[in-house]
Amino acid sequence: MANCYEMKAKMYYEKDCDMKFLKGKKIAVVGYGSQGHAHAQNLRDSGCDVIIGLRHGKSWDKAVKDGFEVYSVAEATQKADIIMILVNDERAADIYNESIGPNLSAGKAIAFAHGFNIRYKQIVPPADVDVFMAAPKGPGHTVRGQYVEGKGVPCLIAVEQDASGNCKDIALAYIAGIGGARAGIMETTMDIETETDLFGEQTVLCGGLVDLMQCGFEVLCEAGYAPENAYFEVCHEVKLIVDLINKGGVAAMNYSISDTAEFGEYVSGPRVINHDQVKANMRAVLSDIQDGTFAGRWIAENKNGRTFFNSKRAQLAKHPLETVGEKLRNEMLWKDAESGDAGLDAASK
Numbered sequence: 001m002a003n004c005y006e007m008k009a010k011m012y013y014e015k016d017c018d019m020k021f022l023k024g025k026k027i028a029v030v031g032y033g034s035q036g037h038a039h040a041q042n043l044r045d046s047g048c049d050v051i052i053g054l055r056h057g058k059s060w061d062k063a064v065k066d067g068f069e070v071y072s073v074a075e076a077t078q079k080a081d082i083i084m085i086l087v088n089d090e091r092a093a094d095i096y097n098e099s100i101g102p103n104l105s106a107g108k109a110i111a112f113a114h115g116f117n118i119r120y121k122q123i124v125p126p127a128d129v130d131v132f133m134a135a136p137k138g139p140g141h142t143v144r145g146q147y148v149e150g151k152g153v154p155c156l157i158a159v160e161q162d163a164s165g166n167c168k169d170i171a172l173a174y175i176a177g178i179g180g181a182r183a184g185i186m187e188t189t190m191d192i193e194t195e196t197d198l199f200g201e202q203t204v205l206c207g208g209l210v211d212l213m214q215c216g217f218e219v220l221c222e223a224g225y226a227p228e229n230a231y232f233e234v235c236h237e238v239k240l241i242v243d244l245i246n247k248g249g250v251a252a253m254n255y256s257i258s259d260t261a262e263f264g265e266y267v268s269g270p271r272v273i274n275h276d277q278v279k280a281n282m283r284a285v286l287s288d289i290q291d292g293t294f295a296g297r298w299i300a301e302n303k304n305g306r307t308f309f310n311s312k313r314a315q316l317a318k319h320p321l322e323t324v325g326e327k328l329r330n331e332m333l334w335k336d337a338e339s340g341d342a343g344l345d346a347a348s349k
Contacts, residue, residue: 012157012185017176021169022048028080030073030095031087032059034140035113039084039178040068042147046177051076053083053099073099077108082170084111084134090302093122104129107163109170114197115190118160120295131161132171133190136180147179155180158190198289203282210316212272213238217321227324235325 029040030053044050052063053076063070077083077100085092109130117123118131125131136143138153146153155175159167175185216234221227244253254262288294301309316322
């Protein structure tokens with residue numbers, strides 16, 4: 001078991017990337033939401049020839065205002081050598097089948113920032129095109145903001161299909177163009193990225209964390225504590241703790257918090273999170289991801305009107321953690337300072 005914790009992934013940096021592989025190539029960014037605007041603007045600032053592929057709407061007008069040539073997705077696919085698909089997972093297959101696939105020709109490359117549609121075969125590219133993934137591990141506004149500051153967001157790279165013989169070089173150059181090589185590029189596969197990304201979202205980052213915060217909030221309120229106090233302790237401070245872990249691991253968090261808090265971590269964490277049971281539950285979630293059960297359920301949900309999804313979203317909006325938090329944020333001076341982080345990927349929805 002010990003060997004499973006040894007670092008296996010290969011890393012790349014700016015010295016490993018050659019922008020000449022993008023020279024003379026036209027890049028079409030399909031989508032101009034959270035990730036789309038960041039990729040397009042960073043690539044342009046890196047000297048690349050970038051166009052945008054969109055359906056008519058607000059994003060079209062915004063892309064034009066930002067100085068890009070904008071075309072229909074079909075026209076952009078025809079004109080471009082590299083087509084980066086940056087639309088929501090549930091929309092990508094329909095857009096590909098309608099406007100991208102029929103307009104691909106040999107020698108082109110299609111790219112993704114997430115492997116979902118390739119992993120679950122919702123998109124099946126022809127054999128004569130390159131297929132790669134360039135996936136920043138951060139929301140679009142961070143990808144853009146870090147680039148402007150001369151930094152970058154770490155990225156994942158995966159080559160799914162190397163028709164040209166240069167697919168990895170093209171992918172590395174693309175990631176360098178969006179700034180990722182400044183931070184580091186980790187090599188993976190689309191299957192691994194998809195499975196681990198979905199697992200992390202469902203068990204820890206979104207599903208697990210939200211349920212944990214709701215439980216803590218409810219326990220404090222039901223015990224008679226003011227909801228404002230409860231919100232601060234189990235929701236607001238999560239960011240402060242995660243920022244410390246992000247910079248230096250759990251050790252950095254423990255260095256920064258009080259010894260009282262660290263002692264509580266050791267004695268009470270295992271009382272809340274039963275490791276054996278939680279890991280068993282997580283393995284069940286992972287199994288559903290690996291065998292396609294989750295993907296099938298999500299694909300069906302989108303085809304059947306999103307009844308469950310929409311009902312859960314409405315239910316969450318009414319939870320006191322959300323309503324109390326909104327009122328409290330509106331009364332606090334940090335609101336304006338942090339408003340840029342509020343939506344994360346909301347621009348792509």
